[in-house]
Amino acid sequence: MGIPSDPKSLIDEARDGNRAALARLISRIEYRNEDTKKLIEMLYPMTGKAQVWGITGPPGAGKSTLVDRLIAKLRQQNKKVAVVAVDPSSPFSGGAILGDRIRMQQHFQDDGVYIRSLGTRGRHGGLSHSTKEAVLALDATGFDVVLVETAGVGQTELDILKLAQTVIVVLVPESGDSIQVMKAGLMEISDVFAVNKSDRPEADKLVRELVANVGLNPHDEHSWIIPVCKTEANRDVGVDELLFQVSNHQEYLEKSGKKAEKVKAFLREELVDILIEGLRNSLDSVLATDGGAQLLDQLYQKKIAPYEAAKVLSGRT
Amino acid sequence: MGIPSDPKSLIDEARDGNRAALARLISRIEYRNEDTKKLIEMLYPMTGKAQVWGITGPPGAGKSTLVDRLIAKLRQQNKKVAVVAVDPSSPFSGGAILGDRIRMQQHFQDDGVYIRSLGTRGRHGGLSHSTKEAVLALDATGFDVVLVETAGVGQTELDILKLAQTVIVVLVPESGDSIQVMKAGLMEISDVFAVNKSDRPEADKLVRELVANVGLNPHDEHSWIIPVCKTEANRDVGVDELLFQVSNHQEYLEKSGKKAEKVKAFLREELVDILIEGLRNSLDSVLATDGGAQLLDQLYQKKIAPYEAAKVLSGRT
Numbered sequence: 001m002g003i004p005s006d007p008k009s010l011i012d013e014a015r016d017g018n019r020a021a022l023a024r025l026i027s028r029i030e031y032r033n034e035d036t037k038k039l040i041e042m043l044y045p046m047t048g049k050a051q052v053w054g055i056t057g058p059p060g061a062g063k064s065t066l067v068d069r070l071i072a073k074l075r076q077q078n079k080k081v082a083v084v085a086v087d088p089s090s091p092f093s094g095g096a097i098l099g100d101r102i103r104m105q106q107h108f109q110d111d112g113v114y115i116r117s118l119g120t121r122g123r124h125g126g127l128s129h130s131t132k133e134a135v136l137a138l139d140a141t142g143f144d145v146v147l148v149e150t151a152g153v154g155q156t157e158l159d160i161l162k163l164a165q166t167v168i169v170v171l172v173p174e175s176g177d178s179i180q181v182m183k184a185g186l187m188e189i190s191d192v193f194a195v196n197k198s199d200r201p202e203a204d205k206l207v208r209e210l211v212a213n214v215g216l217n218p219h220d221e222h223s224w225i226i227p228v229c230k231t232e233a234n235r236d237v238g239v240d241e242l243l244f245q246v247s248n249h250q251e252y253l254e255k256s257g258k259k260a261e262k263v264k265a266f267l268r269e270e271l272v273d274i275l276i277e278g279l280r281n282s283l284d285s286v287l288a289t290d291g292g293a294q295l296l297d298q299l300y301q302k303k304i305a306p307y308e309a310a311k312v313l314s315g316r317t
Numbered sequence: 318m319g320i321p322s323d324p325k326s327l328i329d330e331a332r333d334g335n336r337a338a339l340a341r342l343i344s345r346i347e348y349r350n351e352d353t354k355k356l357i358e359m360l361y362p363m364t365g366k367a368q369v370w371g372i373t374g375p376p377g378a379g380k381s382t383l384v385d386r387l388i389a390k391l392r393q394q395n396k397k398v399a400v401v402a403v404d405p406s407s408p409f410s411g412g413a414i415l416g417d418r419i420r421m422q423q424h425f426q427d428d429g430v431y432i433r434s435l436g437t438r439g440r441h442g443g444l445s446h447s448t449k450e451a452v453l454a455l456d457a458t459g460f461d462v463v464l465v466e467t468a469g470v471g472q473t474e475l476d477i478l479k480l481a482q483t484v485i486v487v488l489v490p491e492s493g494d495s496i497q498v499m500k501a502g503l504m505e506i507s508d509v510f511a512v513n514k515s516d517r518p519e520a521d522k523l524v525r526e527l528v529a530n531v532g533l534n535p536h537d538e539h540s541w542i543i544p545v546c547k548t549e550a551n552r553d554v555g556v557d558e559l560l561f562q563v564s565n566h567q568e569y570l571e572k573s574g575k576k577a578e579k580v581k582a583f584l585r586e587e588l589v590d591i592l593i594e595g596l597r598n599s600l601d602s603v604l605a606t607d608g609g610a611q612l613l614d615q616l617y618q619k620k621i622a623p624y625e626a627a628k629v630l631s632g633r634t
Binding site (some may be wrong): 101274280287306314 | 473619
């Protein structure tokens with residue numbers, strides 16, 4: 001199959017299950033140009049069917065194995081699954097954390113699975129925006145579940161998880177004191193906890209602490225009580241229960257009307273991202289002109305102060 | 318000493334060495350309101366004397382000990398030193414990485430040292446902006462060296478380091494294969510490498526690899542060749558050499574005219590940050606109105622597509 005270049009045919013092919021077309025579509029969204037906008041506008045009316053799940057946890061928690069298990073089980077339910085593995089390319093984590101190529105091989109023959117890595121290199125805070133639009137594209141091209149996996153540990157990753165409807169936080173006994181977990185605000189983003197490698201010593205202690213802390217959260221009869229699942233992903237233990245709890249949460253969101261809130265929050269951030277990206281582009285253009293260079297020079301020479309200079313610059317965009 | 322609240326007196330007190338006033342000044346900059354702008358505009362003409370250094374490295378590399386040694390040595394040279402410890406509050410790193418309170422105690426009696434942590438909790442990508450303005454404030458209040466220390470490992474931290482003139486990257490033999498270091502683009506941000514805990518096995522191997530990789534960088538007689546220093550911060554070994562190399566780099570920046578470029582790049586980002594912050598605030602306001610809610614609802618119901626909705630929104634800001 002060839003890959004058509006005109007937007008409509010490209011989208012049609014991607015929706016028909018042409019993998020190369022889908023890959024090209026996501027790449028064209030990553031390019032962030034006028035074409036990206038056109039594609040998103042065309043894709044948007046086709047969205048709204050996918051569930052968007054997030055999964056995060058510290059390095060070594062076994063996220064990848066767990067994700068593979070989740071994929072396999074969702075496939076048994078005949079659901080199409082896309083994984084967006086987001087790696088803000090930490091320079092110290094070293095290389096192919098996500099190993100999407102290896103994982104992709106495993107599912108290569110399966111049209112119902114698509115795994116894609118997104119990275120940031122060189123882009124200013126645009127990763128969360130690209131991720132949102134990749135999620136829209138995967139939703140529009142017929143995936144039932146879009147699973148956003150973050151490699152780990154920073155503020156960028158947490159921001160990205162906000163776009164998911166259901167967030168699974170994977171911890172292992174070694175993740176440390178659950179009090180730290182609380183402090184760090186993981187409670188706020190988590191909808192389901194998975195204590196993985198739960199055959200290890202201290203696993204029960206972590207589970208108990210998490211359950212106790214969940215109980216401390218202010219709640220009434222309408223609240224979602226974050227379940228704590230024990231899993232051993234590599235032996236396929238507890239993964240069904242995890243999946244069940246995720247379904248429960250999705251059902252809870254639907255029934256409580258909170259799903260619409262989540263989708264609207266996603267769309268709100270998409271709007272903000274679009275306008276900020278537009279401003280950045282326009283500032284890049286203006287600052288590249290002679291006038292821009294002169295303004296910067298005046299600022300450098302302290303003939304003008306920053307907020308005043310920003311106001312002048314704003315008048316030129 | 319009391320803390321005056323009017324901006325001019327507050328700045329005067331901070332410049333006179335009143336610690337409480339300085340702390341209040343930085344806090345008021347962190348608040349991000351109209352007052353922040355006024356303070357920055359007043360401080361800006363007093364800036365331009367400080368050297369801005371950055372220091373980063375993986376957790377456990379011994380950055381804090383190294384920073385303490387650098388402070389002690391700079392104090393021997395009678396230089397005033399401020400440390401801005403930036404922690405994008407990773408939820409998995411667990412608590413008080415930076416231990417600024419403990420470290421502050423050590424230097425509590427010394428008016429020539431000021432250590433301040435900045436965190437992100439809840440703020441969207443604004444940490445790099447707050448850090449820039451804290452650096453301006455510390456420069457304006459008479460510090461000779463402002464050392465920006467990042468806790469570690471993500472994209473946010475790398476963005477923050479771009480504001481420094483000289484970046485020290487601290488590695489330890491366990492940091493792993495230097496090829497990974499190259500891939501991850503640490504070469505691009507590093508001006509001086511410190512191989513800390515250099516008494517450990519494999520340290521020499523890491524040094525050799527770094528030196529070899531530095532040599533592979535395209536360079537001519539005008540280029541800065543990144544030096545690789547061996548340090549053992551806890552025994553005070555190699556720290557003088559490190560300091561010497563940092564001074565060399567600052568001298569190189571001055572002589573080559575690259576210091577002006579670095580300062581202008583800093584100011585350029587400050588302008589962009591100011592305008593983006595302004596846009597975010599204005600979008601928050603518009604989206605909080607009935608009209609904003611209606612637009613979001615139309616988008617949710619797919620009566621309008623994202624880029625079109627963004628254009629409508631833009632017309633209302």
